[in-house]
Amino acid sequence: MILAVCIKRVPDTNARPQVAPDGKSINPQGIEWVINPYDEFAIEEALRLKEKAGTGEVVGVSVDPDGNESILRKALAMGVDRGILVKGGSMFDGAVTAELLAGVLKNVKADLILFGKQAVDSDSYQVPSLVAHHLGLPRANVVTKLEIQGTKAVCRRQIEGNEELLELSTPCIVSCQKGLNEPRYPSLKGIMAAKKKPLEVLEAPPIEARIEILKMEPPPPRPPGRIVGKGREAVPELVRLLREEAKVI
Amino acid sequence: MPDPILVFVEQRDGKIKRPSLEAVSEASRLAKASGTSVSAAIVGSDVQALAADIGKAGAEKVYVIDDPRFKRYAAEGYAKAVVEAMRRAGATRLFLAATAMGKDLAPTIAGLTGSAVATDCTELKLDGDRLIGRRPVCAGKLFADVAFKKSPGIYTLRPNVFPQSRDGSATPAVETLRLEASDADSRSPVKDVVATAAGKVELTEASIVVSAGRGLSAPEHFKMRDELAAVLGAAVGASRAVVDAGWRPHAEQVGQTGKTVSPNLYIAIAVSGAIQHLAGMSSSKVIVAINKDADAPIFKIANYGIVGDAFEVVPALTEELKRVLHH
Numbered sequence: 176m177i178l179a180v181c182i183k184r185v186p187d188t189n190a191r192p193q194v195a196p197d198g199k200s201i202n203p204q205g206i207e208w209v210i211n212p213y214d215e216f217a218i219e220e221a222l223r224l225k226e227k228a229g230t231g232e233v234v235g236v237s238v239d240p241d242g243n244e245s246i247l248r249k250a251l252a253m254g255v256d257r258g259i260l261v262k263g264g265s266m267f268d269g270a271v272t273a274e275l276l277a278g279v280l281k282n283v284k285a286d287l288i289l290f291g292k293q294a295v296d297s298d299s300y301q302v303p304s305l306v307a308h309h310l311g312l313p314r315a316n317v318v319t320k321l322e323i324q325g326t327k328a329v330c331r332r333q334i335e336g337n338e339e340l341l342e343l344s345t346p347c348i349v350s351c352q353k354g355l356n357e358p359r360y361p362s363l364k365g366i367m368a369a370k371k372k373p374l375e376v377l378e379a380p381p382i383e384a385r386i387e388i389l390k391m392e393p394p395p396p397r398p399p400g401r402i403v404g405k406g407r408e409a410v411p412e413l414v415r416l417l418r419e420e421a422k423v424i
Numbered sequence: 425m426p427d428p429i430l431v432f433v434e435q436r437d438g439k440i441k442r443p444s445l446e447a448v449s450e451a452s453r454l455a456k457a458s459g460t461s462v463s464a465a466i467v468g469s470d471v472q473a474l475a476a477d478i479g480k481a482g483a484e485k486v487y488v489i490d491d492p493r494f495k496r497y498a499a500e501g502y503a504k505a506v507v508e509a510m511r512r513a514g515a516t517r518l519f520l521a522a523t524a525m526g527k528d529l530a531p532t533i534a535g536l537t538g539s540a541v542a543t544d545c546t547e548l549k550l551d552g553d554r555l556i557g558r559r560p561v562c563a564g565k566l567f568a569d570v571a572f573k574k575s576p577g578i579y580t581l582r583p584n585v586f587p588q589s590r591d592g593s594a595t596p597a598v599e600t601l602r603l604e605a606s607d608a609d610s611r612s613p614v615k616d617v618v619a620t621a622a623g624k625v626e627l628t629e630a631s632i633v634v635s636a637g638r639g640l641s642a643p644e645h646f647k648m649r650d651e652l653a654a655v656l657g658a659a660v661g662a663s664r665a666v667v668d669a670g671w672r673p674h675a676e677q678v679g680q681t682g683k684t685v686s687p688n689l690y691i692a693i694a695v696s697g698a699i700q701h702l703a704g705m706s707s708s709k710v711i712v713a714i715n716k717d718a719d720a721p722i723f724k725i726a727n728y729g730i731v732g733d734a735f736e737v738v739p740a741l742t743e744e745l746k747r748v749l750h751h
Contacts, residue, residue, distance in 0.1 A: 188680045188700050191565050201566070212681050267561070267568070269531075270540035295680055296562050299543045301531035304499070308535025313611040314499070316528050319674075331618070333675060334524035335626040339497070340616040347612075353667075353681060354674040383574070385540035389556065390569040394707065400723045406732040407740040413712065413728055414744050421710045421727065423632070423689040424656065424749065 176231035178221040179285035180255065181276055181306075182214040184239055184246045185296040192296075199388045201266070201296070210246045213291025215358035216351035220321060221289050222254045223356065232256045234283050238264040238275045244374055251369035252361035258372070259283075263379020267297045270385040273305035279377070281310060287328065290350040292317045303350040314348035315341045319355055426460050426553060430487075430515035432506050433466045433478050434525050440466075440474055443521030443583035443629060445481040450548060450586040451519050452482025458550055463487060464596075465509035467502050469495035472598070479596030482589050487512060488600045493609070496617070497525060501609030503532040508601055510537075510576065517555060522580035523628075530580050541578045542570045546585050546686070546707065555579075563680035563703040583629045584686055620675070627676065630659030632689045635678055635705070637663035639694025639715065639734060643671035648738045649693055655745045661685065661705075663695050679704035694734040697722030714738060 186192045187207040195202040210218075218235070225231040235255040237247050242262030251258055261275050280288060290303040300316070307314035315330035319338070322329040328347050332339045333354075343349075361369070403409045403416065417424050429451040433444040448464055455462045464483035466474055468490065475486040487509035494501060506529070510518060518533065520526035522544045530541040542557035546567070549556050557570045557579045571577075603609075627633060634653040636646055646662075653660045662672040664679050678685055680700040690708035695701060697713075697720055705711070706725055713726035714737050723729045730737050 186562065188563075188703075191699060192562055194566065199568075201562075268540065270534065273535075298559075298561055298563060299541060300527045301534060301541045301543065304528065304531035305535050305540075307612075308532055311608075315612060317524065332524075332614075334617075335629065336620065336624055338618045338620050339614045340618055341612060342615050343612060352674070353677070385538075385572065385574050386542065387571050387573050388568050389571055391561070391566050393566055394560075394564060397706065397711075397725045398727065400713075400726045400729055402718075402723065402729045402731060404730060406730070407736050409730045409732070410737060410740045410744050413730060413741065414748055416728055417689070417710070417712070418748070421689075423710050424745070 176225065176228050177283065177285045178224060178231060178233045179280055179283050179288045180214070180217045180221045180233060180235050180250070181288065181290045182218065182235055182237050182246055182250055183211045183294045184208045184237065184243055185211045185294055188212065188295055194391050194393070199391050201391070208245065210249055211291050211294045213293060213295070213351060213353070216353060216355045217289035217291050218250055218253055218255060219356045219358040220351060224287070224323060234259065234285065236276060236279050237261070238272050238379070240264055240266060242376065247374055248369050249361060251372045251374070252365040253359060254365060256372065258374040260374060260376045261379050262376060265384070267388055268384055268386050269297060269299045269301040270305060271382045273302045273309060274382050275379050276302065277306050277309035280306065286345050288348045290348065292350040292352045303348050307348045312346055312348050313343040315343060316350040317352045318349050319352050321349055321355065426458060427516045428461045428463065428514055429455055429517045429519060430510050430513050431462065431464045431483065431519045432526070432529065433464045434521060434523060435466060435468050435471055435474060438470060440477055441521060441523060442588065443523055443581070445477065446583065446586040446588050447519045447521045447581045448478060448481035448483050449589035450581060452589060452592065454548060454550060454555070463513045463515065465489065465506050467494050467505045475596055475598050476594045480590050480592045480594050482592040483596050485513070485597040485599065488598060489603065490600060491603070493605065496614045498610045498613040499529055499532045500611050502529055503536055504609060505601070505603055506533055507536050508603060512599070512601065516575045516577070518576055518578045520580045522582050526580050530578055534578050537576055539572065539574055539576050539578055541580060543580050544582045545579050546582050548579065560684065563684050564707055565703050582686060584631060625657065625659040627659045627661055627683050628685055631687050632656045632658035633661050633685055633687045634658045634691045634693065635661035635663065635695055636666070636693040637695035638665040639696070646672065652691070652738055652742045655742055655749065663701050664698070692722050693738055695722055696720045
């Protein structure tokens with residue numbers, strides 16, 4: 176079984192990114208980059224499926240405007256067998272990313288292609304479905320449970336207050352949600368092995384941009400916090416303010 | 425007519441999802457400002473009768489794709505239906521509510537039309553002949569103004585941000601569309617819907633959210649959060665720390681690796697206010713914080729804060745609200 180995992184390099188969620196001097200992008204200075212947290216669930220799921228099958232290959236694919244290979248190396252350290260890095264594309268234009276990924280994935284011929292349900296920088300939720308469209312494959316997004324039964328992928332997908340059950344025929348695409356599994360940490364042995372694993376670097380062909388970012392800025396500051404009082408004695412005043420001043424209840 | 429707008433209206437089990445009517449209302453507002461038209465598309469089985477509510481929210485025309493095959497959601501078939509409605513309407517802009525279905529469907533339509541999606545917009549503004557979508561990135565730590573370089577522009581609108589209008593006509597024009605069936609329409613069909621939290625208020629659509637964090641010190645203490653939420657008819661949320669600890673399911677997590685919410689009122693109980701949590705809720709209209717640590721970061725953004733022990737303050741707040749709201 177060949178499993179492909181698509182991963183993205185994103186700013187660490189512990190930091191508050193700043194706007195670059197151009198006023199329409201994220202300032203890369205001082206940012207610590209990590210594997211998109213949802214992609215870690217995808218990597219873990221691929222590794223578990225390969226381990227369960229006892230055979231197969233896990234291929235990590237990443238599109239990175241800077242051609243930075245650090246997160247693919249980390250994925251290799253977690254146990255991914257080989258990496259393909261596409262140098263180019265854009266941090267925020269998911270349609271471009273999807274075309275680049277589809278171009279690589281059609282040659283990988285994976286039985287299952289796994290994604291994180293969203294990248295936590297662009298927050299667009301669009302790349303997995305766009306890749307499915309380009310490759311003509313079934314897909315399930317925001318999946319919290321995945322079971323491979325022969326040539327069927329049985330998926331539970333999170334929706335408002337419920338879950339949808341989908342049965343896709345493989346090859347197919349699944350985007351992963353927290354709760355699917357508990358991602359492993361790379362072992363020391365894995366980190367050493369990762370240095371010798373194959374990592375192919377491709378130059379991205381030019382792709383037509385679909386969107387333009389005109390401006391980026393932090394949200395307007397909230398009014399300074401106000402303490403109503405201490406302990407239970409403050410409760411009647413809080414309720415009064417919520418009713419009479421804020422008028423929200 | 426410049427850039428007509430089509431809105432996909434989501435229904436489940438024959439009931440329209442409110443965020444879709446918010447999207448119709450916003451489309452209608454923009455259409456009036458730019459002198460264009462708004463139509464809507466509804467896809468499902470036995471959904472014709474829903475056209476009146478869509479009209480009231482501001483759609484002049486409703487395309488109905490009524491087919492037993494579409495009783496349950498299937499991304500590819502629904503996408504084909506919406507693209508056909510766009511073609512009939514001559515629409516160059518498509519709005520969807522940024523719900524689970526909207527966020528799933530939009531990129532498949534983008535694939536069919538060679539476009540992309542501006543996801544989870546919180547503001548839409550006309551700039552000449554461009555429609556700019558303002559949307560959160562990094563879970564709202566930053567906002568980006570996005571324009572499309574190519575038609576159609578596909579925008580999903582965050583629930584609970586755009587007001588719902590009821591001034592439209594209850595008798596919009598209705599056109600029924602028939603689609604040729606093909607196998608590709610149901611590549612990813614939903615086989616079944618499994619209830620996990622029946623009767624609860626959905627976090628991302630709620631107008632009031634009551635969240636709690638690690639300060640409650642044990643999973644059994646979340647009962648006080650639930651009791652306060654019940655009095656207010658609120659949805660319940662949790663911080664990442666308590667989800668990671670396994671106290672609460674991930675579906676309740678608010679923050680950068682959970683849900684981003686913008687309710688009218690957000691009550692944070694014993695939540696310190698880690699940066700990931702703040703990113704997911706700081707666009708709430710009014711924030712209340714209850715925390716025994718006066719230096720907790722959550723107080724910096726809380727409109728109203730009570731410094732105190734949640735075990736003492738929360739039950740008192742629940743009692744006071746019962747007294748005040750039910751009289």
